[in-house]
Amino acid sequence: MSTFHQDVEAAIPALRRYARALTRDAETADDLVQDTLVRALRSEHLFHGGDVRSWLYTILTNLNRNRLRSLARRPTLTPIEDHDAADAAGPEAGGRDIERALALLVDEQREALLLVVLEGLTYREVAEVQGVPIGTVMSRLARARAQIKSYLDGERPALRRIK
Amino acid sequence: MVDQTPVTEYELHLHVDGELPAGRREAVEAWLATHPEDAARVAAWRAQAEEIRTRFGDVSQEAVPNRLKLQSIMRTRRSWGAIAAAATVAAFLIGGVAGWFARGASAAAPDQVQVFTADALGAHRLYIGEVRHPIEVKAEEAHLLPWLSRRLGTTLRAPDLGAFGLKLLGGRLLPGPNGPAALIMYEGANGERFTLYCSKIEAQRSAFRYEDNNNFGSVRWIEGNYGWALSGPKDRTRLKAIAGAAYEQMEKAAPQRSSATQLLSRRGS
Numbered sequence: 460m461s462t463f464h465q466d467v468e469a470a471i472p473a474l475r476r477y478a479r480a481l482t483r484d485a486e487t488a489d490d491l492v493q494d495t496l497v498r499a500l501r502s503e504h505l506f507h508g509g510d511v512r513s514w515l516y517t518i519l520t521n522l523n524r525n526r527l528r529s530l531a532r533r534p535t536l537t538p539i540e541d542h543d544a545a546d547a548a549g550p551e552a553g554g555r556d557i558e559r560a561l562a563l564l565v566d567e568q569r570e571a572l573l574l575v576v577l578e579g580l581t582y583r584e585v586a587e588v589q590g591v592p593i594g595t596v597m598s599r600l601a602r603a604r605a606q607i608k609s610y611l612d613g614e615r616p617a618l619r620r621i622k
Numbered sequence: 623m624v625d626q627t628p629v630t631e632y633e634l635h636l637h638v639d640g641e642l643p644a645g646r647r648e649a650v651e652a653w654l655a656t657h658p659e660d661a662a663r664v665a666a667w668r669a670q671a672e673e674i675r676t677r678f679g680d681v682s683q684e685a686v687p688n689r690l691k692l693q694s695i696m697r698t699r700r701s702w703g704a705i706a707a708a709a710t711v712a713a714f715l716i717g718g719v720a721g722w723f724a725r726g727a728s729a730a731a732p733d734q735v736q737v738f739t740a741d742a743l744g745a746h747r748l749y750i751g752e753v754r755h756p757i758e759v760k761a762e763e764a765h766l767l768p769w770l771s772r773r774l775g776t777t778l779r780a781p782d783l784g785a786f787g788l789k790l791l792g793g794r795l796l797p798g799p800n801g802p803a804a805l806i807m808y809e810g811a812n813g814e815r816f817t818l819y820c821s822k823i824e825a826q827r828s829a830f831r832y833e834d835n836n837n838f839g840s841v842r843w844i845e846g847n848y849g850w851a852l853s854g855p856k857d858r859t860r861l862k863a864i865a866g867a868a869y870e871q872m873e874k875a876a877p878q879r880s881s882a883t884q885l886l887s888r889r890g891s
Contacts, residue, residue, distance in 0.1 A: 475681050476679065479678055489689075493795070496690065556673070575639055577674055604635070608663070608667070611670075
């Protein structure tokens, strides 16, 4: 197996993790990873050195954007700006809170945050994946964090009142 | 001497993410010690990151499913690559010397219908030979058809070929010339296997066409932007009969697409 193939293979578990957090749906996530791998192998000749992992994150990120774009043309499945969290299972549901908070973010902000905190990419690497300057990555991160914070701060007292 | 320049919000992010230049680390820490609001924000951001890692970190420890293993993806790719190479050779022979200069370019791209049939037969040959993993998702798994439908962008049905002694085994997703392709496999009592291949195609609607190579035969038809190919042992009469039954069942089902099926196929997409 070539170094390229070894590098791709080594990245699969991390790609699945990133895809799962991006989509919050196991099946859709693995579909995305599969598409990413097919695409990567098909374009191997286009890969001229550099970090295979970042390149794979880039492909996956773009495929996910395509997916969301095609979803947007269909009837809405769930309202995105769903601040009425009273029907949620509450903090007892563990990871549910953070999932809902992630769901509220603009796609580019969610990508940036997950690439940094979950995948451990540097700001520079995220800038390459997203194809934007580092300053844009920083403001996306800042906005993502502020929004998650206000969501989590706002939600918990409301739930306590209900109990 | 610690740098006394006021700390910006961006520096707080850099601090949380370990990207702060060494010269500013002490300054930021000193700042946080005297600015409880900023310290609280930083703590909240760290807690968020921790929650995200707790929630999703385990995914990378899970065993990688078979369909995502590089070996299986490469196997699929290789067969497709071989077909594409064969098709390029054919185009080259037809195109003569001009084809040589156009190789690798779109001019060398063979007719879509030919590629489609070659793909269908290639997939058939490759996967019916598989003993352990001829299919990716078993027929018993309820998500087989919704999943394939979702990936192909149409409502896919597996015709009942019980009348021909064929039982549905399951299916798999493949890279086709125009995006994803689906392969559904059937098995007879004595182990003979038939496959139904479906993929998007930009070609005229067409009636049944029979084609075969050394080992297998295939009946292909095109309907509503999708091509279908039923492949199996080289027996023209039998293949046409089975293809006819499959076509009829799918046509019958088509007009009254139940909303339940459509909803199901949209699930999770």
